Every structure is written in structure tokens, then in C-alpha cells.
Amino acid sequence: MARIVVDPVTRIEGHLRIEAQVEGGTISDAWSSGTMFRGIELILRGRDPREAWIWAQRICGVCTMVHALASVNAVEDALGIEIPDNARLVRNIIAATQTIQDHVIHFYHLHALDWVDILSALKADPAKTAQLAQSISDWPVSSEKYFKGVQDRVSALVASKQLSLFGAGYWGHPAYRLPPEANLMAVAHYLEALQFQKEFIRIHAVLGGKNPHLQTFLVGGMATAMDPNEPGATINPERMDFLVQVAKSAIGFVNQVYVPDVLAVASFYPEWFKLGTGVGNYMCYGGYPQGSIKDPADFFLPRGIVLDRDLSKVHPVDPANVTEYVTHSWYEYSGGDQAARHPYNGETNPKYSGPKPPYEFLEVNEKYSWLKAPRYQDQVMEVGPLARLLVAYASGQPEVKALVDATLGKLKAPPAALFSTLGRVAARALETQLLASRLVGWIEQLGDNLASGNVRIHNGEKWNPNSWPKTAQGFGFFEAPRGSLGHWVEIEDQAIKNYQAVVPSTWNAGPRDARGQRGPYESALLKTPVADPERPLEILRTVHSFDPCLACAVHVVDARGHVLARAEA
Amino acid sequence: MHTLKSPFAARLSPCGGILMHSPRTRLTAALKSRGVSRREFVQFCSSMVATLALPPRYLGAVVKALTQASRPVLVWLEFQDCAGNTESMLRSSNPPVAEFVLDLLSWEYHETLMAGAGKQAEDALERVVREHAGEYIAVVEGAIPTADGGVYCTIGGKAALDIAKHVCSKAAANIAVGACAWDGGLVRSNPNPTGALGLHEAVPGLKNLINLGGCPHNPANTAAVLVHYLTFHDLPALDEYNRPLFAYGDIIHDQCERRAHYDAGRFVEEWGDEGHRKGYCLYKMGCKGPEATYNCPTVRWNDGTSWPVKSGHGCIACASHRFWDTKSPFYKRLPSVPGFGVDVTADEIGWVATAAVGAAMVAQVAGNMVRDKLRPKKTAEETKEPPESRGA
Numbered sequence: 001m002a003r004i005v006v007d008p009v010t011r012i013e014g015h016l017r018i019e020a021q022v023e024g025g026t027i028s029d030a031w032s033s034g035t036m037f038r039g040i041e042l043i044l045r046g047r048d049p050r051e052a053w054i055w056a057q058r059i060c061g062v063c064t065m066v067h068a069l070a071s072v073n074a075v076e077d078a079l080g081i082e083i084p085d086n087a088r089l090v091r092n093i094i095a096a097t098q099t100i101q102d103h104v105i106h107f108y109h110l111h112a113l114d115w116v117d118i119l120s121a122l123k124a125d126p127a128k129t130a131q132l133a134q135s136i137s138d139w140p141v142s143s144e145k146y147f148k149g150v151q152d153r154v155s156a157l158v159a160s161k162q163l164s165l166f167g168a169g170y171w172g173h174p175a176y177r178l179p180p181e182a183n184l185m186a187v188a189h190y191l192e193a194l195q196f197q198k199e200f201i202r203i204h205a206v207l208g209g210k211n212p213h214l215q216t217f218l219v220g221g222m223a224t225a226m227d228p229n230e231p232g233a234t235i236n237p238e239r240m241d242f243l244v245q246v247a248k249s250a251i252g253f254v255n256q257v258y259v260p261d262v263l264a265v266a267s268f269y270p271e272w273f274k275l276g277t278g279v280g281n282y283m284c285y286g287g288y289p290q291g292s293i294k295d296p297a298d299f300f301l302p303r304g305i306v307l308d309r310d311l312s313k314v315h316p317v318d319p320a321n322v323t324e325y326v327t328h329s330w331y332e333y334s335g336g337d338q339a340a341r342h343p344y345n346g347e348t349n350p351k352y353s354g355p356k357p358p359y360e361f362l363e364v365n366e367k368y369s370w371l372k373a374p375r376y377q378d379q380v381m382e383v384g385p386l387a388r389l390l391v392a393y394a395s396g397q398p399e400v401k402a403l404v405d406a407t408l409g410k411l412k413a414p415p416a417a418l419f420s421t422l423g424r425v426a427a428r429a430l431e432t433q434l435l436a437s438r439l440v441g442w443i444e445q446l447g448d449n450l451a452s453g454n455v456r457i458h459n460g461e462k463w464n465p466n467s468w469p470k471t472a473q474g475f476g477f478f479e480a481p482r483g484s485l486g487h488w489v490e491i492e493d494q495a496i497k498n499y500q501a502v503v504p505s506t507w508n509a510g511p512r513d514a515r516g517q518r519g520p521y522e523s524a525l526l527k528t529p530v531a532d533p534e535r536p537l538e539i540l541r542t543v544h545s546f547d548p549c550l551a552c553a554v555h556v557v558d559a560r561g562h563v564l565a566r567a568e569a
Numbered sequence: 570m571h572t573l574k575s576p577f578a579a580r581l582s583p584c585g586g587i588l589m590h591s592p593r594t595r596l597t598a599a600l601k602s603r604g605v606s607r608r609e610f611v612q613f614c615s616s617m618v619a620t621l622a623l624p625p626r627y628l629g630a631v632v633k634a635l636t637q638a639s640r641p642v643l644v645w646l647e648f649q650d651c652a653g654n655t656e657s658m659l660r661s662s663n664p665p666v667a668e669f670v671l672d673l674l675s676w677e678y679h680e681t682l683m684a685g686a687g688k689q690a691e692d693a694l695e696r697v698v699r700e701h702a703g704e705y706i707a708v709v710e711g712a713i714p715t716a717d718g719g720v721y722c723t724i725g726g727k728a729a730l731d732i733a734k735h736v737c738s739k740a741a742a743n744i745a746v747g748a749c750a751w752d753g754g755l756v757r758s759n760p761n762p763t764g765a766l767g768l769h770e771a772v773p774g775l776k777n778l779i780n781l782g783g784c785p786h787n788p789a790n791t792a793a794v795l796v797h798y799l800t801f802h803d804l805p806a807l808d809e810y811n812r813p814l815f816a817y818g819d820i821i822h823d824q825c826e827r828r829a830h831y832d833a834g835r836f837v838e839e840w841g842d843e844g845h846r847k848g849y850c851l852y853k854m855g856c857k858g859p860e861a862t863y864n865c866p867t868v869r870w871n872d873g874t875s876w877p878v879k880s881g882h883g884c885i886a887c888a889s890h891r892f893w894d895t896k897s898p899f900y901k902r903l904p905s906v907p908g909f910g911v912d913v914t915a916d917e918i919g920w921v922a923t924a925a926v927g928a929a930m931v932a933q934v935a936g937n938m939v940r941d942k943l944r945p946k947k948t949a950e951e952t953k954e955p956p957e958s959r960g961a
Contacts, residue, residue: 005687005688005726006686006687007725007726008686008690008691008724009687010680010682010683010684010685010686010687010690011680011682011684011686012680012681013651013652013681014650014652015647015722015723015724017726035722035723035724036648036721037714037721037722037763038649038756039721039756039763043755043758043759047897047898048898048899050900051897051898051899054899055893058651058653058754058755059651060651061651061652061654061655061656061657061785062651062652062653062655062656064653064656105659109659110681118684157671160639160640160675162640162642162675163675164640164671164674164676164677165670165676165677165679165682165683166684167677167683167684167693168683168684168685168689168690168693169684170684170685191667194659194666194667195667197660198659198660198661198665198666198871198872201871202871202872202874204871205869205870205872205874205875206874206875208880209875209876209878209879209881209882210880211660211871212653212656212657212785213887215877215880215885216880216881218840218882220840221840222881223840223845223880223881224881225840225845225846225881226841227847230846230847230848232846233848234879234880234881352717352720354720355726356718357718357719357723357726357728357731358726358728358731359723359726455846457841458839458840458841460839460841463839463840535689536687540686551650551651551652
């Protein structure tokens with residue numbers, strides 16, 4: 001029996017540590033720990049709620065707009081503001097662009113090297129690689145010469161004895177099983193995806209001024225002024241053409257490179273459609289309003305919960321049932337650490353009780369993480385692309401159902417195969433495909449509004465704080481790339497009184513709760529084989545399948561002032 | 570197939586791949602084998618020379634430096650960060666990040682991107698410190714918590730502050746990217762519960778330290794700094810905050826494309842109004858451009874596509890010192906713009922504007938004297954210190 005520590009877990013956002021107990025070559029228990037805390041808690045207190053999004057956005061620079069959008073949603077909910085249809089469309093476009101770009105980067109740059117052995121690509125036959133590539137896709141960049149060029153590049157890198165980012169990989173590990181040609185193809189697409197992500201994200205630059213950290217959100221709408229005749233307007237016919245062109249090119253890359261690559265890689269690792277199942281409860285707040293944000297039944301991706309892998313029933317989501325535990329987290333609650341708290345009366349009192357750094361192991365029976373443990377009606381929930389897809393599938397969303405069934409048919413797999421490590425990877429790719437096609441539609445709708453002279457982009461009725469009630473509270477839900485995100489805000493005397501965020505990676509990467517229930521990462525790692533404890537590649541596969549985002553996950557924005565209270569005590 | 574049809578194919582940047590060939594490979598042959606003409610490569614180098622405001626005679630030095638055989642080693646450390654600066658680096662276009670990572674430098678440690686994890690990642694960092702002491706470049710992203718024995722950020726069980734001291738003190742040059750690594754940024758905002766500091770305060774006395782503020786840093790500037798360092802083994806001319814003058818020497822308001830509207834008294838009065846649709850000045854909506862310095866309006870973001878003011882929202886002065894505390898609230902109109910004013914007459918504006926252009930030219934000349942380490946006096950806005958308090 002051995003304790004394995006992976007710290008830092010790399011190729012993620014943030015600072016994550018996994019400790020795992022290995023018995024007889026498989027994982028018998030696991031602990032997930034976030035090892036960084038920024039304590040943004042006090043910072044929003046007393047500030048103008050209209051600018052909360054600028055601050056909250058800095059929770060994460062990877063899924064860079066998600067906290068901005070959840071924040072304006074929350075403040076608009078509190079103040080009863082309805083945003084114009086154009087603002088809804090711009091937000092959907094920005095959100096879909098974020099998710100598409102994020103998913104592509106995740107697969108190629110954060111996850112692929114768990115399945116792809118770069119050094120094996122040196123043994124590939126470029127001609128056969130071209131054949132392989134052409135057999136799975138009609139993507140035009142697939143010639144023998146092209147793959148030879150990529151191989152030469154890898155070969156020169158290896159000859160230089162400076163492998164750069166690839167220097168410390170687990171190359172030659174027995175768990176790598178792709179043939180050299182598939183490895184070479186994947187390396188080529190790793191480089192293409194680097195190019196793709198920066199071209200594609202120019203949509204954010206047009207509509208947000210820059211990426212990361214877009215700067216055009218407003219409580220009440222967007223700052224992207226529209227005018228069919230003014231070149232000075234952010235949204236004008238010329239820029240609409242540009243957006244359509246970039247969005248359409250994404251469809252090509254996603255459908256011809258990303259999705260075929262995922263299916264090709266997955267076909268060599270069928271057992272990973274059985275491993276990494278985890279808790280089996282899936283939650284989605286619902287994403288992409290087609291009309292009012294108050295009407296989740298009409299969202300593109302529906303709201304709901306699937307319990308215990310039962311796809312025959314979708315349970316409703318009630319925001320009142322979301323709570324957080326700190327029993328195993330480095331915080332204390334004023335009423336004791338055994339009870340959970342709802343975000344409206346949430347507390348963030350950091351109290352580190354772990355080992356003094358430098359340390360070798362965490363005290364996993366006590367508190368061991370900067371993440372809280374969110375629960376829904378005391379149940380552990382997995383959130384993210386797989387949860388969204390399963391809830392939509394179980395709800396009978398026709399587009400999702402057709403795409404999932406067709407993909408399962410290609411893989412000759414039952415729906416149960418989705419409850420797995422590779423199920424998460426596949427769900428992310430399929431969601432990208434769905435969103436890429438939707439994205440063009442939303443841009444075209446915006447273009448139609450522009451052409452017809454509907455240029456309303458902001459509802460300014462409540463911009464003046466003197467128009468607000470003395471007190472107000474509200475919440476904003478949003479489906480971020482990594483899953484369900486909620487912000488809760490309390491406003492008093494025109495300033496923020498309390499602010500809480502419950503974040504996707506907190507749901508997934510959180511520790512145990514008062515009842516000892518494991519978080520989703522911890523559950524998913526159970527029974528995972530580990531061929532070589534010195535090189536725990538298999539742990540990375542399952543953890544990466546969730547796409548961890550730890551800066552988001554570590555808790556966050558409570559403006560009640562408990563940190564100060566502790567300092568004074 | 571030689572011509573890549575897709576806009577997203579792995580296009581070769583003008584300097585791509587040259588350095589991967591044997592030391593004896595001649596430049597022209599190397600360029601040819603990568604499908605890049607010498608002309609394109611020199612064009613790229615020229616653009617770097619221009620970004621850095623170097624005299625043209627330095628072109629040869631840049632070309633030579635970028636075709637060295639052995640690549641300098643870079644490590645990228647992340648502490649109390651959001652990875653926004655890492656993401657921003659991924660958007661680098663000139664050269665693209667793949668060329669930086671594979672061709673120009675050996676990028677041996679970077680948590681968000683590196684293949685190795687856990688012990689293997691830690692070993693990689695330790696090997697660089699041991700084998701390349703005094704030679705490598707350390708990039709730092711995120712603030713460094715100093716309260717309570719460093720428990721607010723540990724990596725591999727070690728405190729961020731200890732890692733920073735260990736790695737940065739042995740680096741040939743240190744580059745702090747983004748507001749948090751420079752001055753503590755958002756993490757250090759009042760009341761700073763984790764005792765977060767920027768690199769220069771957490772680890773005082775570091776040599777060759779350059780601060781690239783901004784939230785996030787603009788990769789165009791970072792690319793230029795890296796190329797400058799690779800060329801001259803020295804940093805470009807810096808201001809009193811150790812920021813490169815070429816990027817932080819000019820006031821945003823003076824470079825702004827909406828400036829003519831300000832001078833003419835044409836302002837956005839409400840979001841989405843006629844003035845907003847016509848691209849009028851955002852001063853009344855809280856824009857901090859008159860008090861901010863950065864080359865945001867000229868370099869822009871994401872391949873020069875846009876910047877916040879172009880896209881319709883005011884500047885938040887994200888490249889200014891301690892901007893979270895000193896420049897918020899972000900929608901409050903600046904009380905008075907030194908030498909300017911919305912209510913002054915057109916004549917007055919014209920007179921002041923002329924003076925401002927003169928001042929800008931002086932600043933530009935200063936910026937051009939790149940290697941002379943000119944350190945201008947602090948401007949009034951930059952010397953304002955926010956109140957310091959630390960909770961924990």
C-alpha cells in the first residue's frame with residue numbers, strides 16, 4: 001500500500017494536489033486539495049455593484065468571462081433589470097466563443113498528452129499518417145509532406161536535447177497505446193490548435209475589447225454600441241462580417257479536426273469508457289437563454305439534475321437547495337463546521353490547520369483543502385459538459401439526443417459509456433460541435449437586428465443608483481465551460497453588502513463533507529489502475545477529464561468581513 | 570501540399586523553427602527548410618525592432634540573436650494567479666507562442682502547459698536552477714502571499730515565497746507579468762488578507778527585474794521584451810517602476826482614437842446613446858484613460874483586433890500602479906483631468922491639446938533612447954499610494 005502525491009497537478013488552471021492510496025495496483029482512496037487561497041472576500045464589500053463584474057471576473061483568467069456574466073446576471077436579478085435582446089445575443093456569442101475555445105485548448109494543450117506520446121511520433125511513417133488523417137476527416141491539411149514537416153520539427157527538438165514543455169513527460173509509459181501515426185497526427189493538431197485558439201478568440205476582442213479579461217459587460221446590457229451606419233460603433237456591418245467569418249471557420253476546425261481526433265484517440269482506449277465514473281449525479285443550471293433569462297425551460301441547454309445515472313428522469317433545480325460544507329476545508333463556520341450554509345448566509349473565515357510548509361503529506365482525516373464542499377440537498381453533484389449533455393439528453397433536447405445517439409452508434413457503445421473518464425472528454429467535444437453551429441446562428445440574429453435598425457444594447461433605467469431600493473438581493477446562474485456557476489449578491493444602500501460565488505470546480509474538486517462523502521474527483525479516482533506509482537499517468541487522465549480550474553474553485557467572494565473579524569480577535 | 574489552406578493551419582511564423590537546426594546550418598538554408606523566406610524573417614525582426622523603438626542599426630543584432638543554436642532556458646512560475654497572463658501569452662502572435670516555446674527558448678517549467686506533473690515537474694524546475702543558475706529567465710505570474718508562514722499558496726508542499734526566493738534569486742532576469750506579480754494586484758487590494766505582495770517586494774533586491782503590468786499583460790510587449798533580452802542580454806530602458814518605457818511611457822488619452830471627440834467636447838452621455846454609437850469619448854462614463862499609461866491603444870489586443878475603448882467601454886487603467894485601489898470606482902468620472910476639463914472652451918482645449926502633443930513628443934523621444942536607462946520623474950498620478958492594510 002503506497003501513498004501517491006501528485007503536486008503540482010499540471011496542465012490545469014491553478015494549484016491542485018492529489019493524494020491517492022494505491023493497493024494492488026489500483027487506487028483505493030483519494031483526496032483532492034486546492035492549495036492556493038487569495039481571499040478576495042473582503043474586497044467587494046462596500047463597492048458599487050455595477051462594477052462587481054470587473055473584480056469578480058479576475059477570479060479566473062482562463063474561463064475569463066464567466067464570472068463577469070454571472071455577476072451581471074446576479075445584480076440584474078437583484079435590481080429587477082431586463083436586458084435588451086441584443087445584449088442577450090452578444091452575451092450568448094461571447095459565452096459560446098469562450099466555451100468552444102476553452103474546450104479546444106483543454107483537449108489539445110491540457111489533456112492530450114495524457115493519451116499521446118510525443119516521442120512515439122518520431123517512429124511514425126508520414127505517408128501512413130496522412131492516410132490515417134484522411135481516413136477520419138476531410139480536413140485539407142493532411143499531406144505526407146505536412147506531417148513530415150511536423151515530425152522533423154519534433155525530431156529537431158529531441159536532437160537539441162532541450163525538450164522545452166515536453167521535457168518532463170511520461171513518455172514510453174506502458175499506458176500509452178496510440179500507434180506512432182496517431183501520435184504524430186495529434187502532435188500536428190496540438191500545434192494547429194494553438195493557432196486556432198488565438199485566431200478564434202478575436203471574436204472576444206471585437207465584442208470585449210480584449211481576451212483575457214473582456215471589458216464590455218454592463219449591468220443592464222453591454223457596452224458594445226450597435227449601429228448599421230456608424231463605423232465608430234462596436235457592432236457595425238463590417239464587424240458582423242468578420243464575426244461570421246471567424247465563427248464559420250471554427251465549425252471547420254471543430255468538426256474536421258477536434259471531434260474526429262477525440263473519437264480516434266478514444267477508440268484506442270476503450271477501458272477508459274468504464275473507468276473514472278465517479279458520483280453519478282449530474283447537475284446543470286441551464287445555459288444560453290433563447291428569450292428571457294427568467295425562463296430556463298426555454299434555454300438551449302436545459303436546467304436539471306440526473307441522479308444516480310438514471311437517464312429516465314430529470315429532477316428540477318431549486319437554487320435554495322445549494323449549500324456548502326467546510327468540515328474538511330481550511331475554514332470555520334460561526335455555527336460549527338458540521339452544518340452546511342446556503343450562499344445567502346455564507347461565510348469565508350479562513351483557518352489553516354494543515355501541516356506547515358514544506359510538507360510531505362496532508363492530514364486527510366482532518367481539514368485538507370482550500371476548497372469548500374458544495375452539495376445539493378446534501379448530495380454530491382458532478383457539473384460540466386458531461387452533466388449538461390446528460391441533462392439535455394435525458395430531457396429529450398432533440399439536437400443533443402440526435403448527436404449523442406449518432407456518436408454512441410459510431411463508438412458502438414451504450415449511453416452508460418458516457419459515465420466515465422472518456423465520457424467527459426467526448427461530451428466536451430460534442431458540446432463544442434453543438435455550440436459552434438449555434439454560434440453562427442446567434443451572430444446572424446444579431447446581424448438581422450442590426451440591419452433592421454434594432455440597436456438597443458443597454459437598459460439604463462436602473463443605471464442611476466438613486467433608482468434602487470434600499471436593500472435587494474439576487475442570484476445569477478451561468479453554465480461556464482467547466483459547469484454550473486452561481487453568484488449571489490446582497491445590496492444595501494447602493495453598495496455590495498454580501499457576495500458569494502459557488503463555482504464549477506468547487507463542485508467537482510471539493511473535499512469530503514460532514515458525512516464523509518467524497519467529492520467528484522475523489523470518487524472518480526477510485527478503482528483507477530496505476531501501472532507505475534512513480535509516474536501516475538492514470539491519475540492525470542481522470543483528473544484532467546474534469547478540466548480543473550482551481551483559481552475559480554477556491555472560495556471566493558463573501559463580503560461579510562469575517563477575515564477582518566478574525567484579524568481583530 | 571505546400572500551401573496550407575486553413576486559416577488555422579500551423580502556419581510558420583517568419584522566424585519559426587530556425588533554431589531547431591544544427592548550429593552550423595546557415596540562416597538562409599534554415600529559413601528555406603522551414604518554408605520561410607529570408608525577407609519574411611527580416612520583416613519580423615524589423616517589426617520587433619520597431620516595437621522596441623530601437624534604431625534600425627540594431628536589426629542585424631536581432632537577426633543574429635534569434636538564430637543562435639542553443640536556446641536560453643525559461644521557467645514560468647504561477648503563484649496567487651488566475652492564469653490570465655498565461656492565457657494572454659498563448660495569444661501571442663508575433664511570434665506565436667509555439668515559436669517561443671519550441672524555437673526561441675526552452676520553456677522548461679510552466680504549470681499550466683508542461684507535460685510533466687508532480688515530482689517530475691518539480692525535478693524539472695530544480696534541474697534548471699541547478700544546471701542553469703545565473704543563465705535562465707524567470708517569469709512570475711500572480712501575487713506572493715507572505716502572511717501566516719506562506720500557507721495561502723503551496724506548490725509541491727512548498728510555500729510560494731520560498732519557491733520565488735529560490736528560483737528568482739538565481740535567474741539571469743526576472744519578468745513579472747500582470748498586475749498581481751508587479752504590485753500584488755487584485756489579491757493585494759485592501760485589506761489584503763493573505764499579505765500578498767508583488768515579486769519585487771516579496772523578494773527584494775532581485776537583479777534584472779522588469780515589471781509588465783496590465784490585467785493581463787499584453788503579450789506583444791512581453792514578446793518584445795523577450796526578444797530584446799535575447800538580443801542584448803539586457804533589458805530595455807525602464808521607468809521608475811521597472812516598466813519598459815516603450816510600453817508604459819505614454820498616456821492612453823493621448824493615443825486614444827476617440828481623442829478628437831474629447832477635444833471637440835463630444836461625449837457618450839448614456840450607454841447605447843447616439844454618441845456611444847458614433848464612437849464619442851467615454852470620459853463621462855468613467856474612462857480612466859487621461860490618468861493611465863500603456864500602449865494599449867496602439868498595440869491593441871489579439872492580433873491588434875481591438876482594445877476596450879474601441880469596443881465601447883472606458884479604460885480601467887489596468888497598467889497603473891495599484892490600480893484596483895487607486896483607480897476604482899470605475900464608473901465614477903475623473904474629478905479633474907490635469908490641464909483639461911469638459912467645461913473649458915474650445916479655445917482653451919486647443920491650447921492645452923497643443924501643449925499635450927508637445928509633451929507626448931518629448932515622452933516619445935525619451936522612449937526612443939531605449940538603451941540609455943532614462944528614468945523620468947514620476948507623474949502625479951503614479952505617485953499616489955493607496956492605504957496599506959493587511960488583515961491576516
